[in-house]
Amino acid sequence: MNESYPLPRDERRPLAPPPDFERLRREAPVSRIRIWDGSTPWLITRYEDACAALADPRLSMDFTLPGFPHISPASALRSARLLPFPFRPEADYRRQRAMLLREFSPRRMEALRPAVQRAVDDALDAMESGPRPVDLMAAYALPVATRVICELLGVPHEDYEPLHALSRTIASRTAPKDVVGRAMDEMDGYFHRLVATHKAAPGDTLVGRVVAQDVLGGALSDEDAAAMFQMLFFAGHGPSAYMIGLGTVALLLEPAQRERFLAAREPARRSAAVQEVLRYVTVSHNARQRVATADLTVGGQLIREGEGVLVQLDAANRDPAVFPEPDRLDVERAPVHNLAMGHGIHLCMGRALALIELDVAFESLWRRLPALRLAVPLEEIPFKHDENLLGAHEVPVTW
Template sequence: MSDSYPMPKDWRCPLDPPAGFKRLRQEAPVSRIRVWDGSTPWLISGYAQALEALADPRLSMDFRLPGFPHISPASATRRDRLLPFPFRSDEEYRAQRAMILQEFSPRRMEALRPLIQRTVDETLDAMLAGPRPADLMVAFALPVASLVICELLGVPREDYERLHVISRTIGSRTEGREAVERALDEMDGYFQRMVDANKREPGDTLMGRVVAEQVLPGKLSEQDAVSMFQFLFFTGHGPSAYMFGMGAVALLLNPDQIGEFLAAKDPTQAVQELLRYVTVSQNARQRAATEDLTIGGHLIRAGEGVLVQLDSANRDETVFSDPDRLDVNRAPHRNLSLGHGIHLCMGRALALIELEVVFGTLFRRVPTLRLAVPVEDIPFKQDENLLGAHEVPVSW
């Protein structure tokens, strides 16, 4: 009998992946798992096998392929709609990715550092001037992540809270089809209005440039632009906000690592360790086999689904010594939190800068920051694709 997915998690150790993944890594790093609709895709839990799968072009992210593994009703709901470009054929994905790749170049992202620093400082000023205890998620993590991506895309700052609520429904593991449909309709409508506004007067923003350079000349349809911008907002604020919050929790639970982080000669290396230890993407990367292939000695046939579990791969004891320990001085390594292969996160450079500025500023400016409740009393979100919390009470 196959294990069921998602696997049960011990929320007393909220930053650790489900213990079942460790058993599978050691016994069967490529194995069958049963998902909500009764289907049994392959689950890849080991690092080497995950690396191999993410790099294999025969494993596609195209939602429309037979056997594509939908791991929740919300995922299946998106199958019947216009899909964002990462969830189409590799050819379509590459074409649209090329239209915006320069927007996320390391040089352009580095030019955003002063904006990121100012956003972090102003948000932190407001939190410190407010009541104690404060909710680190609402007062700091979510505003910083949202305001930066809003500035980059050209989304009005005052709209981020509403868009975040819609995004949570879309990213839920438990919401029904109708609720997800309504949320997707609302998100589509919002970004259609943004496209219309930029057609009339393109702004000096990512959306404005894409509309002017791709939509108006007819290289990209309006519908594809709407889908693209929705995806960029969705992935550009939620994972970052949750990583800010959960990364702070990880450091507060390992206070010896705070000083090490602040003293690190290579802040990027320290950030990479936080990304490995706190893999906020709880859902596996979904793929469908377009041809027969072998991974980890197992034949995966064309038309079968594959789930690549990143948080499990990032705790693989054959790759990372003492993997359940946070060590910001860990030797450089390649964690899979931001993906691998052609679907490596486009916003990788932005994410690394944000994390460096966020944690460096937070713990330098508030050296007495502490959790205001025991970790077991933090209300973690147990029904979302991302590892987060409804609130993280902190004081100083």
């Protein structure tokens, strides 16, 4: 047990997971690893084991249980506050998740495609009328992803950037506790005020509908609602923004794959191509955290009640037993469920919206800017590895 989490990445392969995951998949697919507080949870790196762990009800996401593996000071600090519903006992999780399922139905998400297209077109209009080179993250990926989730929730436009800045601090692996704590206070206060605003005058937005039906109806407290909406903001803008940015980088580096992606007109083929980009990049490079509520065996390894478990999605998505030549981007790869957005009951509720965002974002980008290219060599792009999501501080592009 010499490894400390997170494992070091190979800077020459910025979109690939740490190379040690490949060795662990072969030699010790369920093994102990040391995290920041000195504890030693189990790390799972193989696809089959990851699926089994994510689907096993004996592995809980309840932050409050003894032995839960907090992989950063920010994670531990959050456990002392009111937790969003995914990180609470299963009964709470299922009850609050049911309140949102109606909001994230595939039909309702498909009805948002025109709004996604408007957000994409407006960002591209601004890019085309501005100077070059331009930072793809600041000019395109973040504005599109943030606008889509904020319009869905009902967050005013002027609040987009301050909320994103707070979310980056909260998601940091390295920010001091006091800094994270102040950011959490500000974020908590914002979403409490949003709930109060919609209690006074519910709007026709996700927040307004949940407040009208569940908060005013007595099924959901103001505090639980604020935590729910804050979680949806986190989950809805960061992963999508970084996937737009880094997915674009991946496709720029592979011209033949980009052409095949754009040639995939049928919905099923395009969806499979988007899924392959998700698998290949997997921006959720923090492991899924779980704690065992009973003894169980995963991958032949006994895990005792009270022991922490980390399920490494990006490692599982590069498992050659499931994805032949896993380090190769292949948008025509036969569809296999990848774990970029989770698995089991904690599969991302916004999965359908995320797939629509990426489809529209990639297709529109190259339809409007077919000569798009990186403005600097790959090694000069400042990738960031100190947050919960793999990202880049900026991605300079031109055309």
